[in-house]
Amino acid sequence: MSKRDSRVGILFATPWILGFLIFLTYPLVASLLYSFTNFSILRPPKLIGLQNYNELFHDEVFYKSLGNTLLYVAGAVPLSTVVAIALALLLNTKVKGMSIYRTMFFLPTLVPMVALGTLFSWVFNGDFGLLNEAFHKVHVTPPNWMGDPTWAKWTLILISIWGCGQAMVIYLAGLQDVPVSLYEAAELDGAKVWAKTINVTLPMISPVILFNVVMGIIGSLQIFAVPYVMFPGGAPARSTYFYSSYLYDNAFQYQRMGYASAMGWVLFIITLALTLIALKLSEKHVHYESS
Amino acid sequence: MTAKGVFGLSLAGALLVSAAVFGDKVVSRQARKDRINVIYWEKWTGAEGEEMRKVVDAFNRSQNRIFVSYLSISGVDTKTMLATAGGTPPDVAGIWDNQLYEFSDAHALTDLTQLAKDAGLEANYYIKGYWDVLNYRGRLWALPSTPASIALHVRPDLVPPEVATPDTFPKTIEGLDALVDKISKKKPNGDLAMAGFLPSNPGWWNWSWGLYFGGKVTDGDRLTMDSPENIRAFKWIASYAKRFGAKEVQNFQSGFGTFATPQDPFMAGKVATEINGTWKGNYIRVYHPELKWFAVPFPYPADRPDLEGHTQLVQDVLTIPRGAKHVKEAFEFIKFVQRQDVMEGLCSGHGKNSPLEKVSDHFFSSNVNKYIRLFDRLARSPKAFGPPQIGILPQLQNEMNVAFQEVSTEQKTPEKALHDAQDRVTALWQTYKSQVLDQ
Numbered sequence: 001m002s003k004r005d006s007r008v009g010i011l012f013a014t015p016w017i018l019g020f021l022i023f024l025t026y027p028l029v030a031s032l033l034y035s036f037t038n039f040s041i042l043r044p045p046k047l048i049g050l051q052n053y054n055e056l057f058h059d060e061v062f063y064k065s066l067g068n069t070l071l072y073v074a075g076a077v078p079l080s081t082v083v084a085i086a087l088a089l090l091l092n093t094k095v096k097g098m099s100i101y102r103t104m105f106f107l108p109t110l111v112p113m114v115a116l117g118t119l120f121s122w123v124f125n126g127d128f129g130l131l132n133e134a135f136h137k138v139h140v141t142p143p144n145w146m147g148d149p150t151w152a153k154w155t156l157i158l159i160s161i162w163g164c165g166q167a168m169v170i171y172l173a174g175l176q177d178v179p180v181s182l183y184e185a186a187e188l189d190g191a192k193v194w195a196k197t198i199n200v201t202l203p204m205i206s207p208v209i210l211f212n213v214v215m216g217i218i219g220s221l222q223i224f225a226v227p228y229v230m231f232p233g234g235a236p237a238r239s240t241y242f243y244s245s246y247l248y249d250n251a252f253q254y255q256r257m258g259y260a261s262a263m264g265w266v267l268f269i270i271t272l273a274l275t276l277i278a279l280k281l282s283e284k285h286v287h288y289e290s291s
Numbered sequence: 292m293t294a295k296g297v298f299g300l301s302l303a304g305a306l307l308v309s310a311a312v313f314g315d316k317v318v319s320r321q322a323r324k325d326r327i328n329v330i331y332w333e334k335w336t337g338a339e340g341e342e343m344r345k346v347v348d349a350f351n352r353s354q355n356r357i358f359v360s361y362l363s364i365s366g367v368d369t370k371t372m373l374a375t376a377g378g379t380p381p382d383v384a385g386i387w388d389n390q391l392y393e394f395s396d397a398h399a400l401t402d403l404t405q406l407a408k409d410a411g412l413e414a415n416y417y418i419k420g421y422w423d424v425l426n427y428r429g430r431l432w433a434l435p436s437t438p439a440s441i442a443l444h445v446r447p448d449l450v451p452p453e454v455a456t457p458d459t460f461p462k463t464i465e466g467l468d469a470l471v472d473k474i475s476k477k478k479p480n481g482d483l484a485m486a487g488f489l490p491s492n493p494g495w496w497n498w499s500w501g502l503y504f505g506g507k508v509t510d511g512d513r514l515t516m517d518s519p520e521n522i523r524a525f526k527w528i529a530s531y532a533k534r535f536g537a538k539e540v541q542n543f544q545s546g547f548g549t550f551a552t553p554q555d556p557f558m559a560g561k562v563a564t565e566i567n568g569t570w571k572g573n574y575i576r577v578y579h580p581e582l583k584w585f586a587v588p589f590p591y592p593a594d595r596p597d598l599e600g601h602t603q604l605v606q607d608v609l610t611i612p613r614g615a616k617h618v619k620e621a622f623e624f625i626k627f628v629q630r631q632d633v634m635e636g637l638c639s640g641h642g643k644n645s646p647l648e649k650v651s652d653h654f655f656s657s658n659v660n661k662y663i664r665l666f667d668r669l670a671r672s673p674k675a676f677g678p679p680q681i682g683i684l685p686q687l688q689n690e691m692n693v694a695f696q697e698v699s700t701e702q703k704t705p706e707k708a709l710h711d712a713q714d715r716v717t718a719l720w721q722t723y724k725s726q727v728l729d730q
Binding site: 038040041042043046048055058060061125126127128129144146147148149233235236237238249252253254255 | 369372373375376393397398399538541542543544545546613683685686689692693696697700702715718722726727
């Protein structure tokens with residue numbers, strides 16, 4: 001590549017580089033600095049050392065929101081993974097009109113989060129929601145999904161399935177890369193559908209599963225819009241008050257930008273730690289073709 | 292670089308420069324070049340927003356020096372705060388009274404004390420309770436747009452005839468509770484069908500229940516959220532969870548429609564009584580005009596007759612954010628809104644009472660709220676109370692909401708819920724004092 005070509009290449013990449021520096025690098029570095037300050041937006045930040053972090057670790061609501069978020073991650077990520085893989089397996093079969101089915105299952109992921117929250121407020125309404133109507137039809141007493149603190153988080157975990165179309169498409173791509181020869185060899189050994197899924201399909205798409213699980217953990221740790229719409233203030237009794245909601249409230253409701261920045265960095269460390277744990281745990285279970 | 296590349300880059304650059312130069316003009320389409328343009332952000336939408344638009348139009352017609360560009364936006368508080376921090380605030384921002392103290396402590400507002408004094412807008416021009424709320428740490432930070440007082444709204448068709456008038460309706464909380472026991476209805480399966488009263492409906496002022504029992508949530512610099520009066524109030528709230536069943540109330544309430552719709556629980560007949568503000572009558576007029584209702588002061592505890600006629604005062608207020616470009620012109624507009632005829636027109640359009648000391652007979656006779664005299668009388672009551680003047684009011688209200696929900700769902704006893712709330716807010720208050728108030 002000539003020098004001239006390099007210059008042109010860099011020139012065309014400039015908008016992205018500028019965007020990266022202004023909208024990502026600067027806020028990242030600034031938030032780290034602000035996390036050590038008392039910064040209420042309208043007054044210049046004042047250095048206070050580790051005070052924000054110290055307060056955070058003594059903050060009852062921090063632990064409550066973190067606990068809610070981790071429970072959500074523990075429920076939503078496995079559930080979405082199982083459903084996405086199951087759908088991908090179904091959509092990987094040779095059936096007439098498959099492209100229509102694939103589109104149908106992917107479409108829900110395009111619904112904006114606020115619309116989704118409003119929609120599910122009606123589906124899960126404890127008095128006349130669609131879901132509870134269905135329970136009543138079969139003479140089963142349903143829970144109050146949104147009003148009962150015990151059930152509210154599980155409602156959100158159930159709703160997380162709605163967005164598994166994205167992961168499903170990636171699984172589908174992974175499934176289509178599994179060599180047919182492996183299935184043929186398994187069939188010669190007498191393997192049936194279940195045995196082939198467990199011993200061939202899942203090991204072969206394990207890198208894809210790992211990728212989706214890691215992305216799912218990162219996404220779930222940042223859950224915000226749907227609970228914000230469906231459960232204002234984390235009601236009932238903060239049972240649906242998540243980490244990002246508390247961070248948002250500190251930054252924009254209470255004008256505590258320094259404290260919110262510290263929360264952001266703690267979330268980053270938690271996300272990094274969970275990702276590393278997931279990668280470590282996966283070492284024995286993920287099979288790469290090259291290895 | 293190829294010719295196409297140069298052309299593409301030039302075009303992108305030109306678009307960027309145009310956006311920077313003309314962007315402001317594009318978003319300010321209402322602006323008049325021949326006048327000083329005052330930007331006014333207001334939270335109201337719908338009919339209430341339109342009533343204020345009429346005021347803005349009248350102001351713009353009334354003179355030829357200033358033009359007010361009116362923008363009705365959601366999240367006005369957050370947007371005003373961020374715009375102020377960014378150095379481009381609106382000239383006038385319509386916020387809620389309970390945000391004044393946080394905004395004032397954050398140095399987000401212009402001190403209106405001298406401007407108001409020069410304009411002759413002083414304490415004697417306003418009803419005392421409303422005026423006091425606008426003053427914080429000895430300075431004036433806002434003037435009212437519309438105010439309200441809170442009362443108990445009753446549906447006479449859902450209560451026995453002997454209590455179906457304002458004169459015969461129970462005056463005490465004990466009387467209200469007895470009535471609730473008498474008229475509330477359950478379905479054969481135990482589900483609630485109609486509740487005589489629910490403390491959790493509409494659930495907008497959970498911090499203030501203790502004040503109806505003679506308490507406070509702050510006393511000067513001290514937090515008193517777990518005072519005996521507040522605990523008594525929360526025990527009363529807990530009695531409703533016991534009376535109807537916590538889960539039954541949750542199920543029942545999850546079927547309530549939203550406030551500004553015909554499915555509103557009071558209009559739909561799911562509750563026979565409801566604590567609400569002056570504006571409620573206006574919404575009934577719009578969504579259920581044939582509905583019969585009346586309003587009475589919220590009952591008082593039988594052993595505290597001195598509390599008779601108590602009410603909570605709430606206000607929508609007009610402020611000038613710090614750094615506004617046209618402070619004097621912005622205040623000209625605010626002053627115009629304070630004119631008795633303008634204020635009465637606006638409040639009447641909202642179905643609310645006036646914040647002004649002097650009120651015309653025409654205002655009472657033409658107001659769409661037939662109980663407007665009651666709301667006016669309550670606003671003037673010496674027992675009327677406004678929001679506590681503390682900069683961490685949003686956090687305090689949130690913690691009281693959580694305590695209320697913990698008690699309503701029987702997760703905690705009133706004592707435990709309020710002690711926890713008190714501990715949490717005390718810690719926040721200490722931090723706030725050192726970090727924001729520099730104490």
